[in-house]
Amino acid sequence: xxxxxxxxxxxxxxxxxxxxxxxxxxxxxxxxxxxxxxxxxxxxxxxxxxxxxxxxxxxxxxxxxxxxxxxxxxxxxxxxxxxxxxxxxxxxxxxxxxxxxxxxxxxxxxxxxxxxxxxxxxxxxxxxxxxxxxxxxxxxxxxxxxxxxxxxxxxxxxxxxxxxxxxxxxxxxxxxxxxxxxxxxxxxxxxxxxxxxxxxxxxxxxxxxxxxxxxxxxxxxxxxxxxxxxxxxxxxxxxxxxxxxxxxxxxxxxxxxxx
Amino acid sequence: xxxxxxxxxxxxxxxxxxxxxxxxxxxxxxxxxxxxxxxxxxxxxxxxxxxxxxxxxxxxxxxxxxxxxxxxxxxxxxxxxxxxxxxxxxxxxxxxxxxxxxxxxxxxxxxxxxxxxxxxxxxxxxxxxxxxxxxxxxxxxxxxxxxxxxxxxxxxxxxxxxxxxxxxxxxxxxxxxxxxxxxxxxxxxxxxxxxxxxxxxxxxxxxxxxxxxxxxxxxxxxxxxxxxxxxxxxxxxxxxxxxxxxxxxxxxxxxxxxxxxxxxxxxxxxxxxxxxxxxxxxxxxxxxxxxxxxxxxxxxxxxxxxxxxxxxxxxxxxx
Numbered sequence: 001x002x003x004x005x006x007x008x009x010x011x012x013x014x015x016x017x018x019x020x021x022x023x024x025x026x027x028x029x030x031x032x033x034x035x036x037x038x039x040x041x042x043x044x045x046x047x048x049x050x051x052x053x054x055x056x057x058x059x060x061x062x063x064x065x066x067x068x069x070x071x072x073x074x075x076x077x078x079x080x081x082x083x084x085x086x087x088x089x090x091x092x093x094x095x096x097x098x099x100x101x102x103x104x105x106x107x108x109x110x111x112x113x114x115x116x117x118x119x120x121x122x123x124x125x126x127x128x129x130x131x132x133x134x135x136x137x138x139x140x141x142x143x144x145x146x147x148x149x150x151x152x153x154x155x156x157x158x159x160x161x162x163x164x165x166x167x168x169x170x171x172x173x174x175x176x177x178x179x180x181x182x183x184x185x186x187x188x189x190x191x192x193x194x195x196x197x198x199x200x201x202x203x204x205x206x207x208x209x210x211x212x213x214x215x216x217x218x219x220x221x222x223x224x225x226x227x228x229x230x231x232x233x234x235x236x237x238x239x240x241x242x243x244x245x246x247x248x249x250x251x252x253x254x255x256x257x258x259x
Numbered sequence: 260x261x262x263x264x265x266x267x268x269x270x271x272x273x274x275x276x277x278x279x280x281x282x283x284x285x286x287x288x289x290x291x292x293x294x295x296x297x298x299x300x301x302x303x304x305x306x307x308x309x310x311x312x313x314x315x316x317x318x319x320x321x322x323x324x325x326x327x328x329x330x331x332x333x334x335x336x337x338x339x340x341x342x343x344x345x346x347x348x349x350x351x352x353x354x355x356x357x358x359x360x361x362x363x364x365x366x367x368x369x370x371x372x373x374x375x376x377x378x379x380x381x382x383x384x385x386x387x388x389x390x391x392x393x394x395x396x397x398x399x400x401x402x403x404x405x406x407x408x409x410x411x412x413x414x415x416x417x418x419x420x421x422x423x424x425x426x427x428x429x430x431x432x433x434x435x436x437x438x439x440x441x442x443x444x445x446x447x448x449x450x451x452x453x454x455x456x457x458x459x460x461x462x463x464x465x466x467x468x469x470x471x472x473x474x475x476x477x478x479x480x481x482x483x484x485x486x487x488x489x490x491x492x493x494x495x496x497x498x499x500x501x502x503x504x505x506x507x508x509x510x511x512x513x514x515x516x517x518x519x520x521x522x523x524x525x526x527x528x529x530x531x532x533x534x535x536x537x538x539x540x541x542x543x544x545x546x547x548x549x550x551x552x553x554x555x556x557x558x559x560x561x562x563x564x565x566x567x568x569x570x571x572x573x574x575x576x577x578x
Contacts, residue, residue, distance in 0.1 A: 054477050081479040093470040
């Protein structure tokens, strides 16, 4: 059974009547890395927001271990939120600017384990910083004082701190320059190997998705065009749109069937 | 921190020096002088000259400026020509009233704005937001003299709840004091609530739209914590700055409300001084009020400095 999935999810924005999603179904299996690729406005971020409970769908259902998340309350809701963590495109925007990075990392512990001591939280923060290749001394800085790559690694640290079942990464390297992108992608790969977490990796960049994921959903105009195995993309691709994306990512000369 | 305060104090001193010079120079430019007024309509030109000599008006401009600054530095603003009392004493007598009005009304407006503004933006219902955008704004747009009259009629003449007309210092009777200032404080607070509430509201909306606020809830942060540690901390510096400068503004001018409620405050004293060409008194009040404004701005900046890590780390606002 899938850890997290959504079935026939639709989203119409109330204020302008814009239909962002039309009957989208996505499944994330245990330990699986699932990608969503599509151009901006295709609805891929909305899927991420809905499946993690950030936004409510106007139709359809999101299931967490087979349970409809709209009915979750109390401890079950807290446990769901603990189990699904986000990494966003703008890491600095996702952190309280008044907090030091240490507090940013301590906060999830403080919220989820109220009995935990300050010493223990600080120790865990330093430990998790090391895990994402950051020196503990950086934790005295505020989010706006560090580079984009460092901030994104803190964001990743914060996401894995609670040992979640699913990590939703929404364009998490798009704002970084290429060399830093590679660093962060390698870090994510390592985390995938070291933990049992599933990933929902949302990106406009097909090559990144392919590098990281097992399966990919191709989205366009709020619908899922098709779902492909990442290792057999060229063979499986049916729609013209996917073929164009492949061509854009890997160049014309590599064609459809040989890579 | 110490360096920042020292820098700010120096800058404040410079502002004070410039303001006091401008006050002096502006009054110098007005035709006529104190000797003419003191001599009266019957005075001969020789008596005018002797009074001028007595007041030091026959000396050169620079001489008089230096004398003026010497006085300021020893808190001696001279003697009021109209009241015949020392300017510092006169200001001291009136300060309590004006300070009470300004401080209490800004405090009241600030707390009301923060509570209503936060609830309106972060709460679930839309009623509070509509209320804060319509009723409150309409009331705070009413000119203070008119609102004062309405209040007077309603609470004093119709309902007989409060007595108006006799200011009672808090040292005499706290009850009497509160009853004598509650209406003017309410009038001023309503006026101040409009802009403050608008600012709290927009700051809160900005906070609400920040990623770290929006995702706070899915990260499991409680609503209370989100409002206190996230939204308020982010949204308050703006309104706090405004409250500081409004307080400074009110300290310098609650003349209208003071007049309507017949309260012996600084504003009325200033009006009288200007009317009577009481130059030492005008100068004294201008300098004193500018001192208060500078002080308030300093206090506001220090609060912002302490509460904002980015300012703390950068060593404060660049001057």
